Amino acid sequence: MDTSRPGRPGAPVTIGRVAEAAGVSRATVSRVMNGLASVDPELAGRVREAAARLGYEPSTVARSLALGRTGMVAIVVPDLENPMFQRVLHGLTDAAGERGHRLLVAGSNEDVREEVVLAAEARRRCDGLVLCAPRMGTGQLAGMAAKLAPFVLVNREVPGIGAPSLLVDHAAGIRDIVAHLLALGHQRLAYLAGPPTSASNRDRLDALRGYPAGRFELVELECGATFADGHAVADQVLRERATAIVAYNDLVAFGALGRLHELGVEVPGQVSVVGFDDIPFARYTTPPLTTASVPQVELGHQAWHRLWALLERRTPEPDVRFTPRLEVRGSTGPAPGALRYM
Amino acid sequence: MDTSRPGRPGAPVTIGRVAEAAGVSRATVSRVMNGLASVDPELAGRVREAAARLGYEPSTVARSLALGRTGMVAIVVPDLENPMFQRVLHGLTDAAGERGHRLLVAGSNEDVREEVVLAAEARRRCDGLVLCAPRMGTGQLAGMAAKLAPFVLVNREVPGIGAPSLLVDHAAGIRDIVAHLLALGHQRLAYLAGPPTSASNRDRLDALRGYPAGRFELVELECGATFADGHAVADQVLRERATAIVAYNDLVAFGALGRLHELGVEVPGQVSVVGFDDIPFARYTTPPLTTASVPQVELGHQAWHRLWALLERRTPEPDVRFTPRLEVRGSTGPAPGALRYM
DNA sequence: TTGTACGCGTTATCAA
DNA sequence: TTGATAACGCGTACAA
Numbered sequence: 001m002d003t004s005r006p007g008r009p010g011a012p013v014t015i016g017r018v019a020e021a022a023g024v025s026r027a028t029v030s031r032v033m034n035g036l037a038s039v040d041p042e043l044a045g046r047v048r049e050a051a052a053r054l055g056y057e058p059s060t061v062a063r064s065l066a067l068g069r070t071g072m073v074a075i076v077v078p079d080l081e082n083p084m085f086q087r088v089l090h091g092l093t094d095a096a097g098e099r100g101h102r103l104l105v106a107g108s109n110e111d112v113r114e115e116v117v118l119a120a121e122a123r124r125r126c127d128g129l130v131l132c133a134p135r136m137g138t139g140q141l142a143g144m145a146a147k148l149a150p151f152v153l154v155n156r157e158v159p160g161i162g163a164p165s166l167l168v169d170h171a172a173g174i175r176d177i178v179a180h181l182l183a184l185g186h187q188r189l190a191y192l193a194g195p196p197t198s199a200s201n202r203d204r205l206d207a208l209r210g211y212p213a214g215r216f217e218l219v220e221l222e223c224g225a226t227f228a229d230g231h232a233v234a235d236q237v238l239r240e241r242a243t244a245i246v247a248y249n250d251l252v253a254f255g256a257l258g259r260l261h262e263l264g265v266e267v268p269g270q271v272s273v274v275g276f277d278d279i280p281f282a283r284y285t286t287p288p289l290t291t292a293s294v295p296q297v298e299l300g301h302q303a304w305h306r307l308w309a310l311l312e313r314r315t316p317e318p319d320v321r322f323t324p325r326l327e328v329r330g331s332t333g334p335a336p337g338a339l340r341y342m
Numbered sequence: 343m344d345t346s347r348p349g350r351p352g353a354p355v356t357i358g359r360v361a362e363a364a365g366v367s368r369a370t371v372s373r374v375m376n377g378l379a380s381v382d383p384e385l386a387g388r389v390r391e392a393a394a395r396l397g398y399e400p401s402t403v404a405r406s407l408a409l410g411r412t413g414m415v416a417i418v419v420p421d422l423e424n425p426m427f428q429r430v431l432h433g434l435t436d437a438a439g440e441r442g443h444r445l446l447v448a449g450s451n452e453d454v455r456e457e458v459v460l461a462a463e464a465r466r467r468c469d470g471l472v473l474c475a476p477r478m479g480t481g482q483l484a485g486m487a488a489k490l491a492p493f494v495l496v497n498r499e500v501p502g503i504g505a506p507s508l509l510v511d512h513a514a515g516i517r518d519i520v521a522h523l524l525a526l527g528h529q530r531l532a533y534l535a536g537p538p539t540s541a542s543n544r545d546r547l548d549a550l551r552g553y554p555a556g557r558f559e560l561v562e563l564e565c566g567a568t569f570a571d572g573h574a575v576a577d578q579v580l581r582e583r584a585t586a587i588v589a590y591n592d593l594v595a596f597g598a599l600g601r602l603h604e605l606g607v608e609v610p611g612q613v614s615v616v617g618f619d620d621i622p623f624a625r626y627t628t629p630p631l632t633t634a635s636v637p638q639v640e641l642g643h644q645a646w647h648r649l650w651a652l653l654e655r656r657t658p659e660p661d662v663r664f665t666p667r668l669e670v671r672g673s674t675g676p677a678p679g680a681l682r683y684m
Numbered sequence: 685t686t687g688t689a690c691g692c693g694t695t696a697t698c699a700a
Numbered sequence: 701t702t703g704a705t706a707a708c709g710c711g712t713a714c715a716a
């Protein structure tokens with residue numbers, strides 16, 4: 001049988017052509033290229049020379065098929081344009097890249113059905129999955145768990161499905177924010193709610209509602225997760241006469257900030273604004289945004305770490321929960337006409 | 343020979359198991375799954391039933407090997423955290439997704455060597471490549487062209503290598519910006535230069551230098567492409583007594599804006615600031631940023647369109663060149679103490 | 685240490 | 701229309 005598979009001059013250079021050129025078997029070429037088994041130095045030299053001369057590069061696809069792994073991981077996010085996810089992505093690519101893994105990225109555009117499809121398909125193309133703030137229901141996620149494994153969850157927790165979670169203690173972040181605002185004398189807080197499908201939105205809302213009655217008045221306003229959403233809802237805040245805005249995330253806070261500026265409302269003179277996440281822009285707005293800082297790049301690093309552990313040892317590591325750090329900047333100040341309590 | 347490859351219960355569901363279950367050959371299953379050749383309706387039904395019951399999903403890797411294409415394209419960018427690239431990425435994923443293609447993304451962190459490696463490796467994993475503002479030299483790019491093809495260039499032009507370019511007319515953008523500033527009476531402009539390896543930075547710089555002598559004084563300051571770079575260089579601008587800042591991009595402009603605010607310098611009262619790109623944040627800063635608007639999402643769409651044409655017909659389409667649109671917002675105003683000329 | 689031969693899961697060719 | 705069989709390119713027991 002023809003074991004060397006020579007091929008015509010123009011044909012792609014395969015392992016067979018290298019073997020032929022070096023006068024060895026394909027198995028030997030494979031061994032040399034992967035540096036695994038011991039090979040006679042002289043043969044190895046010939047192989048390397050031939051490979052270099054021919055410009056041979058092993059087919060990743062063929063390797064994937066033979067090895068049963070692709071060297072790729074996928075990340076699925078609801079919104080590709082959210083800087084929060086971009087930083088997580090950045091941390092993830094860097095960490096995975098060090099282990100020779102590449103990244104497949106998919107954005108679901110906040111569409112649950114698309115998310116489900118993307119996650120399943122991405123998983124089949126990759127060795128593992130990072131599901132970033134998945135919007136699908138818990139049941140659906142649990143139902144797909146077997147098909148998706150191994151995978152890790154960011155900003156989402158579903159016990160018992162064998163997927164480690166990378167969490168942010170939203171409640172703690174909200175508590176710090178509220179404490180800060182109460183200390184400044186604010187009595188009436190407007191929460192600009194994120195997407196209803198967002199687990200972190202529920203966390204934050206629950207934390208706000210969980211406060212002992214009478215500490216402050218809470219105005220809940222449906223909003224969203226983008227600039228435009230925050231921009232659109234700012235007028236409502238004014239109508240509600242809230243003196244402070246707690247935004248679902250920094251993007252929403254920026255939108256509100258921009259609208260308030262258009263209306264000539266002073267921040268923080270008349271209204272204070274707080275965001276969540278601390279995306280890079282937050283410190284450069286005018287005024288700089290007070291926000292709960294989430295270690296986004298670190299989240300990406302840890303996501304890879306957890307996924308890697310799963311890929312290697314198949315034994316899930318425990319969840320991690322990051323506590324956001326309140327970054328007090330210029331967008332918060334004393335409530336108008338209020339006594340400061342501390 | 344065993345043509346059905348039954349496999350044990352726990353084993354992955356392959357085409358062979360479906361064939362076995364449906365009592366047909368693997369070839370028939372393949373035909374049914376791909377809906378290509380005509381198959382007896384009854385057999386097709388049996389196959390579909392078996393596939394559904396077993397939860398069969400064709401291996402993308404095996405298909406890739408057999409088909410010679412992966413259904414993936416890669417995008418390589420210098421800076422994953424630049425919203426400009428994120429929007430291009432967004433446009434690209436959406437457009438490619440409609441054709442059933444997924445995206446591999448790689449960020450070179452502004453490192454040329456890494457960029458070269460990433461591009462080559464990404465290409466071998468995918469059917470095509472989008473090189474976004476590649477930092478590598480023209481010679482190097484031309485040298486790799488054969489290995490990288492098919493690919494398209496964004497924000498970069500290298501004639502004769504068979505790669506279509508998606509360009510932005512930076513010179514036109516700069517001309518509009520300068521005309522705007524001159525009309526406002528500015529005489530001394532500071533250009534905050536981007537990375538030296540950036541082609542678009544050279545374009546912008548050339549356009550500035552190309553102005554007839556005497557129209558204005560140009561102060562060139564080395565800067566970079568990020569917030570931090572712009573933030574750090576703002577003091578220098580003041581020392582140079584420029585009345586207007588032309589930033590390499592919006593990010594740099596934001597950084598400068600932030601620093602000026604910290605210093606109590608009024609924008610645009612004392613200094614005007616102009617960006618480039620018009621990333622989503624630009625309209626929400628305080629003051630909103632005057633900038634040259636680049637259709638980023640459209641750039642991503644067109645990148646896919648060009649790449650797709652290459653993948654299908656192998657005949658490169660002509661380059662496209664987008665003309666930025668000057669968005670005059672609040673960050674520019676009359677030069678201090680100057681007469682307005684129009 | 686080296687080579688043979690088979691498996692990875694799919695599609696494509698060609699007879700039947 | 702269907703099925704056997706050969707690719708696709710590589711890794712790897714197993715034998716030599």
